[in-house]
C-alpha cells in the first residue's frame with residue numbers, strides 16, 4: 028500500500044488538537060519505564076475505585092473518532108496519574124485502529140491473534156469457544172453485534188461519582204460518527220467474588236514496573252518495547268520516523284529498525300471475556316460431592332479453586348484457612364512439599380492457571396519457575412451482576428459473573444496458552460478427562476472428572492459440569508499514552524479502511 032501523503036505541518040496541527048495533555052517531544056531512547064506513558068490499568072486494578080463501567084464504542088467516521096480521542100486524552104489516567112476520585116483508560120480493537128486511520132503497515136505490525144480478533148473462527152476453535160459458548164451466542168462482541176472499536180474503562184469512588192464521570196465522558200461523544208454500542212456495568216469491588224472466594228490475590232511481580240528493586244517476570248511480558256522472558260522485544264508496530272514529525276512516539280531501538288518510532292511501546296494487549304457464573308449449580312454440585320466424600324463443602328470448593336475462600340493457599344495450609352493472617356503468595360508447589368497435590372490438587376484452578384515450579388525441566392527448581400514465567404497474566408477483572416442472595420433475579424439478564432480482563436504482551440504465548448493448554452486441557456500434567464473445574468471447557472456430552480488426591484485413597488469427583496457461560500469478549504490493545512496521542516492526532520492515512528471490509 029502506498030505510503031500516506033503527510034506533511035509535518037498537518038501532523039503538528041493534529042497534535043496541537045490533542046489537548047493540553049500533549050506529551051513533550053521525545054529526546055532520548057532510554058529504556059527506563061516512563062510511568063506517565065503507561066495507562067494506569069497496567070500498574071493497578073484501581074481497587075481504590077470500587078465502581079466501574081466499560082463502554083464499547085463503534086467508530087463510523089475516523090475523523091470523529093480521532094476528535095473524541097483527542098478530547099478524552101486529558102482524562103486518561105497513567106501509572107503516574109494522581110487523580111484520586113476517578114480514572115479513565117482507553118483500549119482499541121484492531122478494526123478500531125483501522126477506523127482511526129492507521130496505515131496498513133502499522134496494522135500489520137500487531138499480532139495475528141489481535142488482528143483476527145477473539146471471535147474469529149480460528150481463535151474460537153483454539154479457545155474452545157464453540158457450541159453454547161460460540162461467538163454467535165454472545166451478548167456482545169459476536170458476529171451479530173455491532174463492532175467494538177474503542178473500549179473506555181471508567182472507574183470511580185462511588186456510584187454517584189461514576190455516573191457523573193460517565194455522563195461527562197458521554198457528553199464528549201460526537202453527534203455523528205461514533206456511537207456507544209455496549210455498556211458493561213460492574214458490581215462494586217468487594218472482598219469476595221460471587222462464588223465466595225477472595226480474588227485478585229496473586230499477580231506477577233514484574234521487574235521494574237513498580238520500583239527498581241522489584242525482581243520478577245520480565246517487563247516485556249506485559250509491555251511492548253522491553254525485553255521479554257526470552258530477552259527479546261516482542262513484535263510490535265514500528266513506523267518510519269518520518270510518520271511522526273512531532274516526535275510524539277518513542278524511537279525504536281536501532282537494532283530493531285533504524286529511523287523508526289515505536290507505536291507499540293508501553294502498550295499491552297487487553298483480553299476481555301464476560302463469563303456468566305452459575306453460582307447455584309456450583310454450590311449444589313459441591314454439596315453433592317461433599318456428601319459423597321465426607322469432606323465439608325467449603326473444603327471441596329476450596330480444592331476446586333486451590334485456595335480457601337479467604338485466599339489461604341491449600342499448599343500453605345491443607346486443613347484449614349488461616350483467617351486473619353496475611354495471605355502468603357510466596358509459595359511453590361514442589362519446593363513446599365505439595366508435589367502430589369495432597370494440599371492443592373493438581374487439577375485445581377489456581378494450580379493450572381499458574382503452576383509455579385511444577386513444570387519441566389526440573390519441577391521444584393528455579394529453571395521450572397522461569398519456564399512458567401513465560402505464561403503469566405496480569406488480571407484486572409471486575410464482577411458484574413447482583414451478589415448471590417441479594418437479588419430477586421431481576422438484575423440485568425438475571426445474570427452474574429466476571430468481566431475477566433487480563434493484560435499480556437503476547438496473546439498466543441500467554442492468555443491463549445493458559446486457556447487452551449492449561450485450563451481446557453483434559454490431560455494437563457498427566458490427568459485424564461480433567462479440565463479446569465472453574466474456567467475450563469468441558470465436553471458437551473458429559474462432565475469432566477476432578478481428581479482429588481487424598482491419603483490413603485484419592486477421590487474422583489465425577490460429572491463435573493461447566494459452571495461458566497461465555498457471554499462476550501474481544502481482544503484490545505491498551506496503547507501507551509504517547510501512542511494514544513499519535514492515534515488522536517494523525518490525519519487519516521487511507522480511505523480504503525473506512526470503506527473497507529469490516530463489519531458495519
Ligand code: HEM
Pocket residue numbers: 220222224225226227228229230302304332334376377378380381404406428429431442445446450465466495
Ligand atoms: C468466572 C471465572 C473465574 C473465576 C470465578 C476465577 C476465580 C479465581 C480465584 C478465586 C482465584 C484465586 C485468587 C487469586 O489468586 O487471585 C483465581 C486465580 C487465578 N485465575 Fe481465575 N477465575 C476465573 C477465570 C479465570 C480465567 C478465564 C483465567 C485465565 C484464562 C484465570 C486465571 C487465573 C490466574 C492466572 C490466577 C492466579 C493463580 C496464581 O497465580 O496462583 N481465571 N481465579
